[in-house]
Amino acid sequence: xxxxTQPPSVSGAPGQRVTISCTGSSSNTGAGYDVHWYQQLPGTxxxxxxxxxxxxxxxxxxxxxxSKSGTSASLAISxxxxxxxxxxxxxxxDSSLSGSVFGGGTKLTVL
Amino acid sequence: xVQVVESGGGLVQPGGSLRLSCxxxxxxxxxxxxxxxxxxxGKGLEWVSGISGSGGSTYYADSVxxxxxxxxxxxxxxxxxxxxxxxxxDTAAYYCASYMxxxxxxxxxxxxxxLVTVSS
Numbered sequence: 258x259x260x261x262t263q264p265p266s267v268s269g270a271p272g273q274r275v276t277i278s279c280t281g282s283s284s285n286t287g288a289g290y291d292v293h294w295y296q297q298l299p300g301t302x303x304x305x306x307x308x309x310x311x312x313x314x315x316x317x318x319x320x321x322x323x324s325k326s327g328t329s330a331s332l333a334i335s336x337x338x339x340x341x342x343x344x345x346x347x348x349x350x351d352s353s354l355s356g357s358v359f360g361g362g363t364k365l366t367v368l
Numbered sequence: 369x370v371q372v373v374e375s376g377g378g379l380v381q382p383g384g385s386l387r388l389s390c391x392x393x394x395x396x397x398x399x400x401x402x403x404x405x406x407x408x409x410g411k412g413l414e415w416v417s418g419i420s421g422s423g424g425s426t427y428y429a430d431s432v433x434x435x436x437x438x439x440x441x442x443x444x445x446x447x448x449x450x451x452x453x454x455x456x457x458d459t460a461a462y463y464c465a466s467y468m469x470x471x472x473x474x475x476x477x478x479x480x481x482x483l484v485t486v487s488s
Contacts, residue, residue: 290472291472291473291474293473293474293475295413295475297413302463302478302479302480302481303405303413303463303475303478304478305474305475305476305478308468308474308476309473309474314476344412346412346413348413348415348474348475350471350472350473354429354430355427356415356428356429356471357403357405357415357418357471357475358415359405359412359413359414359415360412361412362412362413
């Protein structure tokens with residue numbers, strides 16, 4: 258089990274908005290450590306999608322947005338496109354484990 | 369352009385050893401903490417180990433502590449992962465990734481991964 262929890266799957270039709278939640282605990286997200294998000298397209302390496310809770314790296318469309326409050330964070334994708342179909346992972350740092358932790362991943366299906 | 373290239377994966381018997389390498393170019397290697405992240409077939413991402421820019425501080429997931437050793441050679445812009453006493457559950461694609469700054473931050477540059485299979 259991951260110490261950070263994500264829903265296994267979400268889905269939406271093209272053009273719709275979906276959100277993916279990420280819930281941690283008092284030793285990671287609740288301790289003030291930032292949440293970061295990664296997109297992994299089928300058969301490829303993960304790619305940084307959002308860092309520091311709500312910052313997009315260069316090249317990431319503004320359809321992607323992030324937020325964090327307390328122990329929870331979320332990734333929102335608006336104007337859903339077929340190319341967004343991928344696995345999404347949240348990540349933070351855990352002070353009890355003295356290391357990084359990933360959520361279990363969420364598979365986004367574009368209907 | 370930043371490039372991160374892993375090598376050294378392969379098939380190894382349970383109890384065996386393997387050393388992974390990760391060669392980096394396009395940024396000042398010694399200025400950044402580095403890490404290894406793995407992904408078992410069909411599973412999610414798992415952080416394995418991290419190392420500070422100087423190499424003076426190392427960090428390990430409980431699942432590999434005492435069996436794996438992370439190191440770096442800043443003169444060669446290369447990160448290593450020495451894996452001993454390998455188990456079937458270590459079978460995974462191993463990714464090398466740079467931290468954005470310190471080990472509490474995000475992983476911003478990833479390699480393509482190298483596959484390790486532990487099987488008799």
